[in-house]
Amino acid sequence: MKNQFLTLLTLLLVFPACFAQQPKKPNASEIHESIKKLNFLGSVLYLAAHPDDENTRIISYMANKVKARTAYLSLTRGDGGQNLIGPEIRELLGVIRTEELLAARRTDGGEQFFTRANDFGYSKHPDETLAIWNKEDVLSDVVLAIRRFQPDVIINRFDHRSPGTTHGHHTSSAMLSVEAFDLTNDASKYPEQLNATTTWQPKRMFFNASYWFYGSQEKFDAADKSNMLSIDTGVYFPSSGLSNTEISSLSRSQHRSQGFGNTGTRGSSLEYIELIKGDMPKNANSVFDGIDTSWNRVKNGRAIGKLITEIEKEYNFKNPSASLPKLVKAYTLIQQLEDSHWKSIKTEDIKNVISACAGLYLEASAQHNWATINEDVNLTIEVINRSASNITLQSIVNPNNDSISKNINLENNTKFSFNEHYVIGSKAEITTPYWLTEQGSLGMYKVENESLIGSPETPRSQNVTFNLVIENTTIPFTKPIVYKTNDPVKGEVYMPFEIVPIVASQLAEPVVIFENNTPKQVAVVVTAGKDNVEGTVSLNTPKGWTISPKSLAISIGHRGETKTVLFTVTPPSSQSEVKITATVTVNGTTYSKGLNEIDYDHIPFQTVVMPQPSKFVRLDIIKKGENIGYIQGAGDVVPESLRQIGYHVAIISPDDITPANLKHFDAIVVGIRAYNTVDDLAYKQNVLFDFVKEGGNLIVQYNTNHRLKVDNLAPYKLQLSRDRVTDENAKVTFLDPKNDVLNVPNKITEADFEGWTQERGLYFPDAWGKEFTPVLGMHDKNETEKQGSLLVAKYGKGHYIYTGLSFFREFPAGVSGAYRLFANMLSIGKEDINTEPKLNK
DSSP states (O other), X not given: OHHHHHHHHHHOTXXXXXXXXXXXXXXXXXXHHHHHHHTOOOEEEEEESSTTXXXXXXXXXXXXXXXXXXXXXXXXXXXXXXXXXXXXXXXXXXXXXXHHHHHHHHHHSOEEEEOSBOOOSXXXXXXXXXXXXXXXXXXXXXXXHHHHHOXXXXXXXXXXXXXXXXXXHHHHHHHHHHHHHTTTTOTTSSGGGGGTSOOOOOSEEEEOOOHHHHTSHHHHHHSOOTTEEEEXXXXXXXXXXXXXXXXXXXXXXXXXXXXXXXXXXXXXXXXXXXEEXXXXXXXXXXXXXXXXXXXXXXXXXXXXXXXXXXXXXXXXXXXXXXXXXHHHHXXXXXXTOSOHHHHHHHHHHHHHHHHHHTTOEEEEEESSSEEOTTOEEEEEEEEEBOSSSOEEEEEEEOTTOOEEEEEEEEOBTOOEEEEEEEEOOTTOOOOSOGGGSSOOOSSBOOOSOGGGXXXXXXXXXXXXXXXXXXXXXXXEEEEEOEEEEEEXXXXXXXXXXXXXXXXXXXESOSEEEESSSOOEEEEEEEEESSXXXXXXXXXXXXXXXXXXXXXXXXXXXXXXXXXXXXXXXXXXXXXXXXXXOEEEEETTEEEOEEEEEEOOTTXXXXXXXXXXXXXXXXXXXXXXXXXXXXXXOSOOSHHHHHHHTTOEEEEOOGGGOSHHHHTTOSEEEEOTTHXXXXXXXXXXXXXXXXXXXXXXXXXXXXXXXXXXXXXXXSSSOEEEEEEEEOXXXXXXXXXXXXXXXXXXXXXXXXXXXXXOOSOSXXXXXXXXXXXXXXXXXXXXXXXXXXXOSEEEEEETTEEEEEEOBOHHHHTTTTOHHHHHHHHHHHHTTOTTOOSOOEEOO
């Protein structure tokens, strides 16, 4: 099966996700499909709440079979989810998931948009969701997206009529979409948007119904479908050798951080969409029935449609360049259109087709993958015409809008390469996700530049425009500057060319924990954006804390080089939490933002420049036991967090789980979702249970009840559910106040549950054996108490603990109570505990 999937990936030449930064090189069949798409003027907008909510079968079908302009509007960037491929959470995870959505759209042929809504985590009701999001702002963004994209048809992933039955974000997305449908054509609603766009009225809206929303396949089969259309999305595309469902699976598999790898399928695959607004299509097979999707919908478009139809019929698969004369004529006619919307869209579409038919290769590459403001950048320009057509490179325009005359006759298959340079302007902006440049709120990102609202990523500012004369017509082709290198394993590797600060700095650890008032050395990592950077590094000094020295000189010789300097930080004698920021001063200018690099094979390399203060926490904490074994699951920072409070933590693989190896540990901690993601744990449960029986502590963090790798999660009955408490401020009740976990060696009080982030916990057990003692009770508003967040059982001489509390979120946030409670869990049953319990003061 794995080999079959890889074969499919190889076949999908038009959308090579693993090499997403390389230029597209469409073959003759793919060019022909693009010509067909030139002749379709209809748009579909699919709308949901998160990355991975979209139905890629429908998106791919609309884009590749129907040839409609198709987009997915995800209200959030998925910042509140989990990360199965690395340590990034919150904002940086949102960057990853944004790029995964763009990789998915490159695969299925769609476009991608967002709102400013911040994924703050699971929500149980739209009332909570829309209060935290700021309903009016998100609704405004949905209206703006519809006005800009001008969809004829909107398809909602979720049902607006079922609040409280699923994720509040999900239902809210549908509710906002339904409301926006009636607002987008009203000029009195959000009139400020009309300075840059126009009103628009979609023709109809659907809900993407399925058995899941009806509770079972049987109920869905029996449901009245008179108001639904059925779409067979299992069509086969001979041009790519793939079925639509195979393409959609490849698209779905781009969501790697969520673990949504998908196996391709073949054969008929029905999707149902229920009419919510607008008129029901008379043709049950077309969402566009009654909508003019030809060039006739545009004034003076008939001639263009006729010309493109001729191009499609006359297309020579052996010589695509034969289509160039008529393509250029169609391009000229498109430039004369009054309809600015379709003029803009079809201009870019036909330029791509012209470039592909001519076999054009246009590239501007820099010597480095980044540069700084006011820096002189050397470019290597490569231009080649791989057709017999007479094409001239008239000029190129650099990022400073300087036009450089060339007048080079591009002879067939003759490479032209030359060097140019320019100076990055003083007003150029640092390359970073635009939604992270300002401090937002729990529910909303702050975007000062309104023109960027909804854009998937920050537009590239460093571009080169190639003005080519083709068939006596000047056509501009704009390409972003890139950096490329050769990797001994991967071969040719492309990276975006980015603008970074002269220097960036951040503390090496986002959270620094002091278990007592002993000073610690803390490291500051400084990265140079250019050669020969000299300056001083300092830390702000919060009240009660001491930092020595006050500043340190630093000198870095080469761009991209990092140096680390050490400061001694002495905490106060009592518990305290502060934020500390590293600042570098160079020639009188201060720089206090950190630079993060996100580098995964399936998405483009990203640099994220953003403020990154670290949290310093002076804890009142006692711990017992020293040596902890950690079985990694789906990526978290718990091991690093435990090391911060003085534990020796060893990462152990399934092969390491033997009686001889485990006897060296005081406790074993199982990482989040390990029993969902690590196959070999199925054969190691008895060894772990024996470890407990002989006196060890086993702490198992949350897993989902879907796709568990083990039959027996615990030595006693333990049944997982979907119970969760999403309110991070929900009152916590001590069900067993005298339990050692709440008392030894640290006295846990209500104060230890203050300052928690995003949620209390998730996927709590809802049934367990009598051997377990539930320790904590909690619940969200208007719900019954959930008692499965922390379960403790004696087993032999040791203890088995299952917890759904979100330690993996609380540790990176430096929540002191989470550290104290976890220390008690690790310490339970240790006979050498004689210390007076420590209170959280």
